Amino acid sequence: MTLHLNASESVSQKILSFLESLTKQGESIEIIDDSIYKYEKAGILKGLEQIENGSVYSSEELLEELNK
Structure with missing residues (x-):
């Protein structure tokens, strides 16, 4: 799945933190x-x-x- 996101800085930071937690669990995520x-x-x-x-x-x- 590809996701294009337009969000405020605070929301972006929360999403990036969540994605980082997934990578620590071994999930594969590419951020562009x-x-x-x-x-x-x-x-x-x-x-x-x-x-x-x-x-x-x-x-x-x-x-x-x-x-x-």
């Missing part, structure tokens, strides 16, 4: 703040644009070019 989310979204959008423009190379093509 708004800055990282925006950065990853921009990268995904750029990648999709490159695919649409045919600006993407296969791994084989890339390795071939690097070995020249």
Whole structure:
């Protein structure tokens, strides 16, 4: 499940404390703040644009070019 949260600072701190307690119990949780989310979204959008423009190379093509 992915959860995007917009909350006050005090609520955010309570939620983060709860999530930290879960990780101490061995649960797996990944927290992505708004800055990282925006950065990853921009990268995904750029990648999709490159695919649409045919600006993407296969791994084989890339390795071939690097070995020249």
